[in-house]
Amino acid sequence: MFDPVEKLKEFIRFPSVSTDSSFKEGMAGSQKFVSDLLGSMGFKVEVVKTDVHPLVLASRGGDPSWPHVVIYGHYDVQPADPVALWKTPPFEPTIVGNRIYGRGAADNKGPLMTNIAAVAALLEENPALPLRITFLVEGEEEMGSPSFPAFLEKYAGRLKEADFVYLSDTALPNEQQVVITCGLRGLALLDVVVTGAKGDLHSGLHGGVFRNPIQALSEILATLHTPEGLVNVPGFYDGVLSVEPWERAELSKLAGDGKAYMDFLGVDTFYTTPGFSPFESVRFQPTLEFNGIGGGYQGEGTKTVIPSKAFAKISCRLVPNQEPDRIKELVCKTILSRAPKGVKIDFVDQHKGDPYVVVPPGRPNTPQGQSPVLARAFRATDEAVSAVWGRPPLYLREGGSVPIIAEIKKSTGLDSVMLGLFLPEDNLHAPNESFNLDVMRKGVETAKRILRGITTS
C-alpha cells in the first residue's frame, strides 16, 4: 500500500492548469499519473480522448450482482496566479504543520487521492471485495467541463450500469462537521447589451435629446428586483421546489450567527426571500445577480461622452425545478418588455447548468423506489462519518453549482453522494491553497467504511 501523502505530493508536482495551453505537459503528466496509479491498483484504465483534455475511466469489474460505484474526481487545477502571493512554490508541495500547501492540494487532488487511497487500502485488505468501482477523473473541471456532455452522450450506456456516484469535491464547514451535499444550484447566464446612438457622442452637443444607453440599462436592471430583493421576473419562481421542514432543521444545526455573517460580508442589511434566513436563502432560493456592468468612459477624471453601448452580465442561480433555458427566456422577455423606447436590446447567451437535488433515505420526501444501493450508500456514509468524526453528517443543499452532477443524473439517472473534504480556510482558487492532512487521514478511513458498507446489505 502506498503512502497517500507521498502520492499526493507527486500528484501536486504536475502543474496541471487546464485553462492555459502552456501547461500542456503538466496536464499530460497529471493524467498519466492518475492512469498509472489506478492501473497499478489493478484497474482497467481507459484514457478517453476529448476535444480538450482526456478523461480517465478506470474500472474494476466483477459479478454483475455486486453494487457498482462511480468515483468522480478531476486531475486539473486552477491557475496559480497571482504567483507572487504564494509563500511556497505552488507546484512544489510543502508540508507545514498538519497542512500540505500547493495548487490543487484541496481542489481536487487531495480529496481525489483520499478516495483512491481508500480504495487501494480496501482492496489490499480484501482483494475479493464484492464491489464494482469505476473511477471517472476528468481534466476539464476548472474550465467548465466543456467536453463532458459529449462524453456522457457516448458513455451514458456504460455509466448506467452503475448504482450511484461518489465524490469529494464540496466543502466541510469546519473540521468537526461533515456535510453531505444534497443539492446544488443551477445556472443561467447571459449578457444584455443596450445600444443608444450609433456612435459615441459629445454630451455637450447632443446631451438631453435621446436615451443614454447607461440610463436605459440602469432603468431596466432596476426593475429586475423588488425593493425587498426578490427577483421581479414574472414566472421566475414558478415550480420552485419547496423546502422540507427536515431541511431547515438540518441547516439550523449548522447555520451560525447572522451578525457574524454580516461582519464576514461587511454589510449591514440582509435582503432575503421573506420567510428565509440568509443561510436558507443561499441554499434554497434562486437569485438573479449582476456579475458585471460596463459602458462609456471608466478611466481617471472625466470624458463627457454619451456612449453608444452599455452592457451587464447577468447570472441566475437556480433551484429545482427551474429550467435554465426557460429562465433565460423569461429574463430576456422581461428585459425586452421593460426597455424604454429609443434603445436597442441584444443578448449574448452564456453557459448554463441544471440545479440538482438528492434526498437521503428515510426522509418524508424521499422518492419512492429510490435505488437500494444509493440508500445503502447514504446509510453507510452516515455510519462511517459518525464513527470516524464522532458526529453524524449534516445533509444540506448548497448555494454553489457543480453542473456535471445534474448532467450525470439527466443522462444516466445516477444520483451522487457528495462528501465534502475541503475547509473554508483551504484557499481554493486562491494563493496558498492547502489541504488539511488530518482531514485526509479521516477521509481515507471514512471512504473505506462507506465503500465497505455498501457491500453489506
Place this chain on the structure above:
Amino acid sequence: MFDPVEKLKEFIRFPSVSTDSSFKEGMAGSQKFVSDLLGSMGFKVEVVKTDVHPLVLASRGGDPSWPHVVIYGHYDVQPADPVALWKTPPFEPTIVGNRIYGRGAADNKGPLMTNIAAVAALLEENPALPLRITFLVEGEEEMGSPSFPAFLEKYAGRLKEADFVYLSDTALPNEQQVVITCGLRGLALLDVVVTGAKGDLHSGLHGGVFRNPIQALSEILATLHTPEGLVNVPGFYDGVLSVEPWERAELSKLAGDGKAYMDFLGVDTFYTTPGFSPFESVRFQPTLEFNGIGGGYQGEGTKTVIPSKAFAKISCRLVPNQEPDRIKELVCKTILSRAPKGVKIDFVDQHKGDPYVVVPPGRPNTPQGQSPVLARAFRATDEAVSAVWGRPPLYLREGGSVPIIAEIKKSTGLDSVMLGLFLPEDNLHAPNESFNLDVMRKGVETAKRILRGITTS
C-alpha cells in the same frame, strides 16, 4: 504684412500637445512663435509663467479713452492619436484644395491666426488706430485650463480695464451661416461609487442575501430621470433661465429636420423637455448624463462574482442660473436619499464650469446698462458678417461648454463676442483635422471690420 496662410503653416509645424509632456519642445516653440509674431507687430509681450504651460499676454496700449478688446486664443492642440489614421503627417501642414490639413489647423491655430492677421493688417493700414488690444493666448486649453483661475486671480485687475473679449473658438454650422455664440452650458461632474460587501464574493456561496452594488447603483441611477427624460432631482431646474421668443425664432432659422437629426444620431425616439424641440433642448435645457459605468467582471464569457464596488460617472450640463456646486450638492443629496439600505455611497468630485450667457443689444432681455463698447462690438460684428458673408449672423446659445468664458465674466465682468470659424467637417479632436482657407480669408476681413467698427461710435 505677412501671409496668414504661410504663418499658419509655421504655427502648425510646432507639435504643441499640452497634455503630453513629451511634447515640451513643441509647446515651447509654439509659445515662442506666438510671442515673437505679436512682438514683431509692436505688441508688448509678457510670458506669464503658470504651473504647467505659460500664457502669452501681448498688449497694444494707447489712450485710456480708446476701446479695449481682449482677443483670446490658445496655442496648444489635441494629441494627434491615432496617428495611423492621418492621410498627411499631423504636424506637416498640407494644403489640398481650399483646406489646410494639420493638428490644430482649426482648433485653434487657424482661427487665432485669422484674428492675428486681421490685427496686423488693420495696424498696417492705420498705425494710429484708436483701439487698445490685449492678446491672451493660453497653452492649456486642451487640458481644461488648469492654471486659468490662478492667472485670473492675479491679472483680473488688468483685464478689467478692457471692454470685452473677442474670440473665434466656436463653430460655424455651415460655410454660409456665421453664428455668434451667446450662451454656453456649464458643467458639474462627479463620480458615484457604490460599495456592497467588503470584497468580491462568490455568487453561488453568497448570492441572494445582500444588495449587489451593481443592482443598487442601477436602482439609484434609474431614479434620476423621469420616464419622459427630465432630470428627476428636486431643485435641479430651480432658476433655470427662461428662453426668450427671439432665441427660439433665431434658432428656428438654423435648426433643421428632426428626422435627419434622428438619422444622424441613429435613434428612433427623442427624449426632450416638454415644449422644447431636440435642437432647443440641447441649447436651452440642462441635462444629467451618465458618461461611464463600471463594476465587476467585464471580460469575455462569465465570472460569477458579486463585486464589492460599482461606479458611474455623472456629468450635468448646466444653463444659467444653475450653480455647479449647488447642482452637485443636489445630485449627491438625491442619490444618498434614494440609495437602498445595505450599501455605502461615496462621491468623487470632478471638475465644473459655470454656464454663460450674453445678450446682444436691442433684444427684449438685453441687460440695462450693457457696456456701450460691447454693444458696439455686437453691432459691428453684425454689419461685418452681413457684408463679408452676405447674410447676418445668428445669435445662438450652444450646448457645449467653454468654462473660461464664464470664469472671465465672473472675475472681470467682461463679456465675450464669440464668432465661430470652424466647420463640422473640420474634424476637431480627430484625425485629418483641417481648416477651410476660404473661411480664413473671410474671417480676416470680418475681424478687420469688427475691430475697425468698434473704434467708430
